[in-house]
Amino acid sequence: xxxxxxxxxxxxxxxxxxxxxxxxxxxxxxxxxxxxxxxxxxxxxxxxxxxxxxxxxxxxxxxxxxxxxxxxxxxxxxxxxxxxxxxxxxxxxxxxxxxxxxxxxxxxxxxxxxxxxxxxxxxxxxxxxxxxxxxxxxxxxxxxxxxxxxxxxxxxxxxxxxxxxxxxxxxxxxxxxxxxxxxxxxxxxxxxxxxxxxxxxxxxxxxxxxxxxxxxxxxxxxxxxxxxxxxxxxxxxxxxxxxxxxxxxxxxxxxxxxxxxxxxxxxxxxxxxxxxxxxxxxxxxxxxxxxxxxxxxxxxxxxxxxxxxxxxxxxxxxxxxxxxxxxxxxxxxxxxxxxxxxxxxxxxxxxxxxxxxxxxxxxxxxxxxxxxxxxxxxxxxxxxxxxxxxxxxxxxxxxxxxxxxxxxxxxxxxxxxxxxxxxxxxxxxxxxxxxxx
Amino acid sequence: xxxxxxxxxxxxxxxxxxxxxxxxxxxxxxxxxxxxxxxxxxxxxxxxxxxxxxxxxxxxxxxxxxxxxxxxxxxxxxxxxxxxxxxxxxxxxxxxxxxxxxxxxxxxxxxxxxxxxxxxxxxxxxxxxxxxxxxxxxxxxxxxxxxxxxxxxxxxxxxxxxxxxxxxxxxxxxxxxxxxxxxxxxxxxxxxxxxxxxxxxxxxxxxxxxxxxxxxxxxxxxxxxxxxxxxxxxxxxxxxxxxxxxxxxxxxxxxxxxxxxxxxxxxxxxxxxxxxxxxxxxxxxxxxxxxxxxxxxxxxxxxxxxxxxxxxxxxxxxxxxxxxxxxxxxxxxxxxxxxxxxxxxxxxxxxxxxxxxxxxxxxxxxxxxxxxxxxxxxxxxxxxxxxxxxxxxxxxxxxxxxxxxxxxxxxxxxxxxxxxxxxxxxxxxxxxxxxxxxxxxxxxxxxxxxxxxxxxxx
Numbered sequence: 001x002x003x004x005x006x007x008x009x010x011x012x013x014x015x016x017x018x019x020x021x022x023x024x025x026x027x028x029x030x031x032x033x034x035x036x037x038x039x040x041x042x043x044x045x046x047x048x049x050x051x052x053x054x055x056x057x058x059x060x061x062x063x064x065x066x067x068x069x070x071x072x073x074x075x076x077x078x079x080x081x082x083x084x085x086x087x088x089x090x091x092x093x094x095x096x097x098x099x100x101x102x103x104x105x106x107x108x109x110x111x112x113x114x115x116x117x118x119x120x121x122x123x124x125x126x127x128x129x130x131x132x133x134x135x136x137x138x139x140x141x142x143x144x145x146x147x148x149x150x151x152x153x154x155x156x157x158x159x160x161x162x163x164x165x166x167x168x169x170x171x172x173x174x175x176x177x178x179x180x181x182x183x184x185x186x187x188x189x190x191x192x193x194x195x196x197x198x199x200x201x202x203x204x205x206x207x208x209x210x211x212x213x214x215x216x217x218x219x220x221x222x223x224x225x226x227x228x229x230x231x232x233x234x235x236x237x238x239x240x241x242x243x244x245x246x247x248x249x250x251x252x253x254x255x256x257x258x259x260x261x262x263x264x265x266x267x268x269x270x271x272x273x274x275x276x277x278x279x280x281x282x283x284x285x286x287x288x289x290x291x292x293x294x295x296x297x298x299x300x301x302x303x304x305x306x307x308x309x310x311x312x313x314x315x316x317x318x319x320x321x322x323x324x325x326x327x328x329x330x331x332x333x334x335x336x337x338x339x340x341x342x343x344x345x346x347x348x349x350x351x352x353x354x355x356x357x358x359x360x361x362x363x364x365x366x367x368x369x370x371x372x373x374x375x376x377x378x379x380x381x382x383x384x385x386x387x388x389x390x391x392x393x394x395x396x397x398x399x400x401x402x403x404x405x406x407x408x409x410x411x412x413x414x415x416x417x418x419x420x421x422x423x424x425x426x427x428x429x430x431x432x433x434x435x436x437x
Numbered sequence: 438x439x440x441x442x443x444x445x446x447x448x449x450x451x452x453x454x455x456x457x458x459x460x461x462x463x464x465x466x467x468x469x470x471x472x473x474x475x476x477x478x479x480x481x482x483x484x485x486x487x488x489x490x491x492x493x494x495x496x497x498x499x500x501x502x503x504x505x506x507x508x509x510x511x512x513x514x515x516x517x518x519x520x521x522x523x524x525x526x527x528x529x530x531x532x533x534x535x536x537x538x539x540x541x542x543x544x545x546x547x548x549x550x551x552x553x554x555x556x557x558x559x560x561x562x563x564x565x566x567x568x569x570x571x572x573x574x575x576x577x578x579x580x581x582x583x584x585x586x587x588x589x590x591x592x593x594x595x596x597x598x599x600x601x602x603x604x605x606x607x608x609x610x611x612x613x614x615x616x617x618x619x620x621x622x623x624x625x626x627x628x629x630x631x632x633x634x635x636x637x638x639x640x641x642x643x644x645x646x647x648x649x650x651x652x653x654x655x656x657x658x659x660x661x662x663x664x665x666x667x668x669x670x671x672x673x674x675x676x677x678x679x680x681x682x683x684x685x686x687x688x689x690x691x692x693x694x695x696x697x698x699x700x701x702x703x704x705x706x707x708x709x710x711x712x713x714x715x716x717x718x719x720x721x722x723x724x725x726x727x728x729x730x731x732x733x734x735x736x737x738x739x740x741x742x743x744x745x746x747x748x749x750x751x752x753x754x755x756x757x758x759x760x761x762x763x764x765x766x767x768x769x770x771x772x773x774x775x776x777x778x779x780x781x782x783x784x785x786x787x788x789x790x791x792x793x794x795x796x797x798x799x800x801x802x803x804x805x806x807x808x809x810x811x812x813x814x815x816x817x818x819x820x821x822x823x824x825x826x827x828x829x830x831x832x833x834x835x836x837x838x839x840x841x842x843x844x845x846x847x848x849x850x851x852x853x854x855x856x857x858x859x860x861x862x863x864x865x866x867x868x869x870x871x872x873x874x875x876x877x878x879x880x881x882x883x884x885x886x887x888x889x890x891x892x893x894x895x
Contacts, residue, residue, distance in 0.1 A: 043482045044482075044815060044818055044819060045815060046812075046815050046816060046819070083745060084736070084741055084745065087734075087735040087736045088736050088805065091734070091735075091736040091805045091808065091809055092801075092804070092805050092808055093808060093812075094808040094809050094811055094812025094813070095812070096812075096816075111816060112812075113812050113815060118812075142745075142748055142774075145751070145774060145775050146751040146752070146774065148775070149700075149701050149751055149772070149774070149775055150751075152700045152701065153699065153700055153701050155700075155882070156698055156699055156700060156880065156881050156882075157595075157596075158595055158881065159595075259882075260882070260883035261881050261882060261883065262698065262879075262880075262881040262882075262883060263595045263881060264590045264594040264595050265587070265590045265591060265594070265595055295531060296527075296531075296538075297515070297524060297527040297528070297531065298527065298528060298531035306584055307524065307580070308580070309580065310579070310580030310581065310582070310583030310584050310587075311583070311587065312584070312587050313584055313585075313587045313588035313591050313592075314591070333587075333590075333591050334587060335586075335587065335590060364528070364531065364532050365531075367532045367533075367534065368531045368532060368533075368534050369534065370534060371532070371533050371534020371535070371553060372533075372534025372535060372536070373534065374483060374484055374485060374534075374553060375485055375534065375535070375536065375551055375552075375553075377483070378482070378483035378485045378821065379483075379819045379820050379821075380819050381819055381820070
């Protein structure tokens with residue numbers, strides 16, 4: 001049967017050639033000292049811009065939720081414009097304004113068409129919303145109530161409870177431990193002065209990065225980056241984050257925590273603190289994880305937990321490398337009466353994988369990663385995500401081109417060695433939320 | 438350039454029409470002798486192709502007692518054919534570096550792969566194989582049913598808002614199969630027999646009940662050639678459509694309440710309205726679509742007044758899907774701010790709905806919706822998958838493939854008076870279903886649990 005396929009391909013001239021996708025990233029620094037990354041993408045008359053600050057929840061400093069709430073206040077008012085005027089302003093232009101906060105960063109994004117009569121006013125508004133942001137007490141009070149309500153709701157949602165408790169258990173005293181949007185108690189104790197001080201400290205040019213992908217020229221891009229940062233205080237970079245202390249130093253045995261919770265399924269996470277962005281072992285860890293639990297139906301966890309035993313709808317694992325060491329996490333949810341069995345299968349699969357795995361499976365998963373590399377860059381939005389990450393974590397500009405080459409060269413022994421350096425199956429932190437049996 | 442392997446074709450296109458290229462529909466349509474419909478859209482930005490196979494079958498084709506069978510069958514479609522081992526299709530796509538999956542809705546079931554364009558022929562061969570040669574066995578079926586049971590627990594049982602929506606639909610639709618949950622009722626899932634799946638497969642999986650959608654860096658004529666050599670080898674079959682089960686006329690408000698361990702109540706209001714498929718006049722559909730956009734979002738009147746000014750709602754939204762095969766609902770959903778009770782929120786929401794009928798929307802509000810829709814059309818082209826989706830969703834309910842290409846022009850014809858007219862005609866309480874999620878006063882946290890993530894350790 002396969003023969004006929006290749007015959008068809010040959011006839012139509014669809015013989016496989018190497019798909020060498022490459023992203024040409026340009027980078028420079030604005031006069032205020034803001035790093036810029038830019039990819040020219042002339043095919044569609046649109047642009048994506050992201051302004052990113054080292055101002056994620058790791059900067060909350062004993063006030064969980066501070067970074068997230070500060071970012072949420074951006075776009076609610078400026079010296080001249082009300083909340084409604086800002087929303088109408090972007091919408092009238094067909095532009096999309098957004099914000100996002102994670103543990104490492106706060107990001108603000110603008111998507112606009114590049115027609116001058118739309119892009120110019122959209123940029124003016126974007127710039128104004130950030131650099132002339134005014135925090136109103138009324139809006140602060142209202143949105144704090146809304147946030148508290150959402151947090152209260154999250155406390156009754158098993159998946160949210162598990163997510164929060166897992167990071168807490170894994171990171172202990174480190175600022176990565178607390179939930180990005182805070183807790184009911186911590187948000188209740190925030191006031192608007194805290195938020196203003198946070199904005200003034202962190203939303204500054206030296207602590208900012210601009211990433212852009214779209215149908216504009218380098219010259220336009222330079223002008224645009226200057227415009228976004230001209231009125232921004234110069235400020236300075238914050239101090240480096242503390243290194244998290246691996247759980248393994250605190251105790252020498254696997255830790256399992258159960259939160260009793262009335263739910264149909266047990267929410268399950270297991271993992272460890274692993275590596276930061278840019279760690280030389282990341283390629284080998286990533287490749288190994290792709291085989292273990294990072295590639296859907298091609299991964300061992302899906303094969304063992306779902307396909308062979310029907311225990312779950314979804315099971316996965318991933319590394320989340322961050323500014324300082326991020327976690328490796330495996331997760332699933334299953335009916336309470338299967339939770340202990342699922343836990344056992346996950347751990348056996350991990351242990352088996354770390355002892356040895358099939359060379360053919362490694363070859364297949366490499367082929368998946370390398371062959372699928374162009375798919376990771378087939379849209380402006382995806383490219384924006386990558387260049388923003390490259391800039392923010394100071395990765396080399398050829399990171400995207402080099403990644404598949406690194407993958408190609410890795411041997412099984414190297415993958416196993418990297419895993420053994422960073423993951424110890426005897427010292428996992430495991431969390432279950434539900435009524436596991 | 439973003440990707441260095443850009444093809445000559447694109448350069449020509451841009452040279453002749455400038456940036457307008459992005460605005461030009463580039464749909465190519467064909468039909469094979471066996472009835473398979475084909476829609477191809479060229480997008481040469483990356484050497485990637487999305488290949489989707491859409492079957493005209495979904496939850497609203499299902500009889501009582503067999504709800505969710507389309508979705509269960511979708512799962513089984515990965516379990517091998519006469520010549521391919523279970524999971525082999527997925528493994529092969531993975532080796533290619535591709536991504537693949539499937540999804541089921543009320544109106545359709547669809548399968549897709551996103552792969553480097555040199556792999557198109559092979560995925561078409563494999564997809565056509567499982568259109569005709571699926572091998573259904575007990576050994577594969579039993580564990581996969583367990584997977585679907587877990588999927589339902591995950592997607593519905595532990596999520597009160599999903600449960601509310603499921604029960605809301607079953608209340609808004611009494612006689613129409615539109616009431617069926619896509620994943621199926623739990624009892625139905627547990628009662629499926631292998632023969633049910635075989636029957637469902639035999640009944641619906643045929644080239645004349647399917648649409649092939651391909652978007653990417655491809656030549657449409659080559660795609661048709663490949664389709665002839667793959668899908669073309671299977672004959673058309675008689676497709677017996679389900680008997681018509683129209684929704685009975687609603688004559689008065691319907692209400693449902695769900696009590697659950699949630700600290701915050703929420704409400705859904707829904708009104709029976711036409712879709713592009715069921716409408717006598719498409720103008721009403723465009724008006725409803727504009728109305729939903731005018732009301733929804735951070736510029737919308739509902740957020741402006743109920744969230745910002747009156748501070749009654751903590752969130753509020755409007756939703757209308759224009760492509761339901763069996764009509765549609767015009768939805769409002771909201772949560773009250775702390776201290777506001779749900780009855781008050783409902784009353785205020787109904788006042789807002791009455792206002793739509795008496796106070797015309799400004800032309801500026803309409804222009805805003807048009808500006809967003811026009812921009813969205815361009816943004817949508819950033820993703821090959823999104824482009825293919827917007828074609829497949831229309832064709833699978835019998836609408837023209839280019840429905841989205843002319844969408845904005847159709848919205849542009851809508852006037853403020855038409856918005857009032859559709860609101861008067863459809864958004865009245867005799868045509869309304871209300872769903873309320875009410876806190877039961879209980880908590881999911883058992884008394885032993887400590888609020889500071891304590892729990893017990895062992």
